[in-house]
Amino acid sequence: MKIAFTINGRAQSVEIEDGNTPLLWVIRDQLNLKGTKFGCGKAACGACTILVDGEAVRCCSYAAKLAEGKQITTIEGLGTRAQPHPVQQAWIEEVVPQCGYCQPGFIMATAALLEKNPAPTDEDIDNNIVNVCRCGTYYRMRKAIHRAAALQAQQVAVNPKNQ
């Protein structure tokens, strides 16, 4: 079957044999976007988190056919080195990553959180950011999430259209 969606701002259509194939493999192996990670394949770690219509989705457990007509953002489409997303900027400033493997998933989950809740409290963070980081970068991540919220607020203040 053919499915069509928008990914990182580009219209895309892909041919898949089985509509129930996890979207993760379409993204990683068919579209060759390797920033979205395979950690468990069971929606248990968050390494594969992407945005589907602005919602954080663990795409290892999301049937590709459901992507039809959706707006998808992966880490590659969130920001660029020249124009990082506030979450990426904050991640750099706090020097969060260690091995880095979990980081795209956390960054995407955080981007989704800040969309809904531009100034999350520690409790909001605890309840919403539930991915797994084996290197234990949680302490810096929490700081980075607060910093990202502040950066985003600044951007909105400078350019209200960004809202």
Next chain:
Amino acid sequence: MAQDKPRKKVSRRKFLVRAGLGTVGVMAIGTYVFRNPIRREVLEMAETLVPPYSGSGTSANLWFEVLEDNRVRLHSPKVEMGQGAFTGLAQIAADELDVAPGQIEVVAAATDSGVVDAMSTGGSLSIASLWQPLREMAATMREMLKNEAAKQLGADAGSLSTREGIVFSGEGSLTYAEIAAAATEWELPEVPELRAAAQYQYVGKPVQRVDLAPKVFGSPIFGLDAELPGMLHASIIRPEAVGAQLKSLDSKAAADMPGVVKIVELENAVGVVAESYPQALAACRKVKVEWDVPKRWAEEDIRSLLQVGKGDKMVTQKAGKAVSEEDGAVVSLSFTSPIGAHAQLEPNGALAHVEEGKATVVLSTQVVGITRNQVAEALGMKPEQVNVVPTYLGGGFGRRLNTAHAIEAALLSRAVGKPVKYMFTRQEEFQHDTFRPPTHHIVKARLGEDGLLDALEHHYASGDVAIGSLIMPSALHQVLGTDIGAMRGGNIMYDNIPNRRAVQWHTSLPFATSWWRSLGLLANTFAIESMVDEMAMRSGQHPADFRLAHISEEGAGARIKAVIREAVEKAGYSDEVQNGRAMGLAASIDTNSPCAHVVEVSVEAGEIKVHKVTCVLDCGLAVNPDQVRAQCEGSILMGMSAAMHEKMTLHKGELQPTIYGPYQMALMRHAPKEINVYLLQGAEVPLPVGEPPLGPIAAAIGNAVRRLTGQRLTDLPLRMG
């Protein structure tokens, strides 16, 4: 101060100049050789010393390339698995090469070109062991460039200076790239005098990680991201239970599944190769395999095997007399720790391409050279015919000190004649890990009339850590009679206690156990430091004063005392329970880096919560203080996770659980809101960082819980009774 280690000789063998691929000059200098140790030396090394970087033993010898854009590429003998090694190595090289760290690109050396460590990346040694050789290489290269520039400029080499990749003379200047491009022959100088600490521009500074951007913008840098044209995908079916043997295989139904290319019987496993990974997984479910399971192991079986008093006994420390009730009342406590999984986020796997007379394997591994040798042997090739290309690792923690699955990927590739990428499923990771072995400890203590410890004994039982592993020759264990991995942290650091014993009981378990970040340190320190704190309470003394009284100024004693003093001071340690919170202190010394933690803990609805950790580490010279802090934070979180949440069990022969979630781990909500790291510098050279801070965390939490609730918790993971 750390004692000065004997200077190793660098033998300068070869120097190549190569063009192409944007490379204008190739520097290849020297190899370090691991000394053949004798027992006494090795025991000491296991305790305190940083083993020297052990070199590769291959003809490939590439360290540096000068690139056309005047950047320098460093081929690192150690891999980057999150520990920040690439950043630290770039800083170290930059200071001797006279380039900015940003001008250095670090890649992990592949076996066909660069120097790979013959042992491993591990033991917290990446920076510590390369500190001397890398500076010597870099300084030598700088001198070579200068000497060559002198010729090209017609100037006296002594009159030249170097800065940010440029050689300056009174007349003019040349970039390193220009010098290398014009050079036809190079002179190899003696290793020059190395810079003194006061001259470091980058070492000791919080330089930004070199791998930050790829990790924040999602670049394809990990083993599982690798691809080759025409690549197929594979999954492997492994024994369903511990000790199971493949009895029969029926792959007919699976072979007809869409995309399936081949089903291959491997050694006690079945590989399924398909066009896509989901197809390989789907086909695996259709393969009918029967297993012989001689015994369905249960948790109780393991516990009864693994006990103090059973297995091979070895006294690893002995001073004074064995403790006996005749000399006064002995307090005895028993501690346990469970089987632990590595649970690194990137599953294992390997991309292999076997062709006529050569093979390439791309993977996340801590043992690059060993993996090459293993693959070569399995394929009947010479090691030189196999190129192992290490990538960034999505976590190591000791799990990738055994990457024999590269062999399976290679065999599958050979069977289908195409590149094959094999990836573990998460269930496979959890059930076929090389686990942290469970442990059992009995600690005995007696207070003398002065209220100080007159005797302390640590008896500890463990499964394999170093024994049976690839990176420690088994002869070493015969010489030592002990598992030096299980021994980490097993000896008692309180040298003022007149009667001390540490006794190891070793048992090999029916499933694979091996290296797990910090090895025996976490459980051993939990047992010893829980007991020491208990005795301080029973003696009515301040836990820091009590500890300090038992440590002399000898050896590392002064440095251990310094971290304890600093930790209680910075934390504002108090014995009192305040606002429902209590503090706990613990300390340890691992690979010559002493560390002390003070934690602040509450217990709410039966759940232990850690609010704040004050960590003091003396790791000598901190090459990158920010990344040393990051390693402390990470060690604290990983240690907390193991101490408070994690546990594998054997159930009807299967290791369980098989997925995150049921395998409970520390998450964001468990992370302390405050972690303050303080670094002391008790040595001029960098000492290990990545594991020592794991040591005291479990005991510190247990000690705080004891002071808060009166309960002495003796089993990991810590749970309120």
